[in-house]
Amino acid sequence: MSAFIEKTLRGFSSASEYAASAELLASGGGLLQDVDPRVKVAGLFGLVIVVAAARELRVIGAIFAVALVLAFGSRIPVVKLAGWVWAPVLFFSGLIALPAIFLTPGSSVFAAGGLTITSQGLRSAAFLISRTETASTLSALLVLTTPWPRVLRALRTFRVPVVAVVILGMTYRYIFVILRTALEMFESRKSRTVGVLNPGDRRRLAAASVGVLLSKSLQLSGDVHLAMQSRGFRGEVYLFDDFHTRAADWCWLAGFAALGFTALWWQR
């Protein structure tokens, strides 16, 4: 069987599994699960910006430690967090950061075999990896502790246009519809294929699958439009806002703000 079909199927399956696990974790109990989504969006995105603006490694390290505590409190399994976030980020950013250790000019820390490790290079690599790991962990915390529709509704509080919120919501829903279609297309092809496809046929199959998906998507969008119209959709969109901010949520907001300002003050 062609490896590319297997690889594509694995990619589709892992995306579905991640979404299902995220939904399960978000609907369970935990520290962050009980917080108003608007507070979480403001607090966690605010911390991502603080991490992006940090000029000291200790500041990034401290925020990463807080993110770890929040993950433990929210009952997110560390093994899953490592598999979904830390390992892929470390692999990707590590590959990019590694040559910087040698290529960044600066004061030598270690030299052997014509290669010189500089202290500036080490710091630069540490900045890149720690910043990426911390920001990715914070982003994952939001998604793993909040159902996606509630994240989107929270965005309205921050003046994100209602059309954008609706499109993002529908996109998320139809990703899984089209994912299922693509999965079935590849599985049916896999079940009909005996032996190994030659490279040209593999490319034709992949490109034709994209063409079929585009065609099916156009048909689906037409069907969805008709369904929306039959329910009275005339172009105006209204979203229900059922958020209730409690005293605890205000405390969380104050906590996120205090953490952010302390981090910025610490590196002055």
Next chain:
Amino acid sequence: MHIPDGYLSPATCATLFAGSTPFWYVSLQKMKRALNTRMIPLISVFAACSFIVMMFNLPLPGGTTGHAVGVGIAAIVLGPWASILALSTALVVQAVFFGDGGITAIGANCFNMAIAGSLAAYGIYRFIAGRAAIQSPRRVVAAAMAGYIAINLSALLAAIEFGIQPMLYRDAGGAPLYAPYPLHIAIPAMMIGHLTIAGLAEMVLSAGAVAYLQRAEPQLLRATAPGAIMAGSDQNGVTTRPLWAALAVLMVLTPLGILAAGSAWGEWAPRDFSDSATRSQIASASSNTPLPAQAPAGLQKLASFWTAPMPRYAPPLLKSAGWGYLLSAITGTGIIILLFLAIGRVTRWRME
């Protein structure tokens, strides 16, 4: 290609977000006017489709596989404005929900891939495809070039964004705070991967999907092919006449090449190394790098391997350099046209 958090400074991210906003606004307004109530489902479903297309593992020549963004085919099927919205939405969902690309870098990723990519792909596709019939092979070539150039433009923009970081942001000890490589490293590092693997993946996807749609769903290619000639009608005289005229003008203008002083860099003959005037020209054009005293042995040996019938565009039978250039242009063009006519004839014969 998806820039994660931490690679770009907040100022760069904010600038690119601000740069993307007018394009999103214009796209939204254009789509609202054109589609009215159809806009939301169409953009949503196509954004979901783009998301899935980005997950496809494409088999590439050489046995490797690669992922494409799908910017070429999105711009060709949807047009540039809907493509900007659909790809931007897919990129936002990828960044926020699946952690592919950073939240702070959403503006940068959308600018590079969704906006610059879509506009470039659409422009190149329309330019190369012209008014060719929907089923014309020219559209497949146009789609291939559109996908390839668009993804490489996106990569170049990302490389420039990476490359300016160490120039602008360093800590007190001189360590780069964000992407650590300067432009002269960031650009080749990004472009090597995109000119080969990623560019090829985008090319295969765009060309293959257009070739499939030509056979199965040609109406999906209509939106970005205004004035396309229907299949079966005679299009040769209509679409290629301006090209023939341009070719004739270029041939007439070839003697202008005589005006260029000196010899072309790297096109030296062995005798140029013994002529003092030419030697000084070569040295000044090569950052004053010292030249060898004689022509390199390999150059001397291989230079006599083949003697061209019209050396240096100066056929021996003509005394005037200008007429020599013109005759060379006519001969060269004629040989290329005859060669392609022969290839076309053989291909048609094999298909029949």
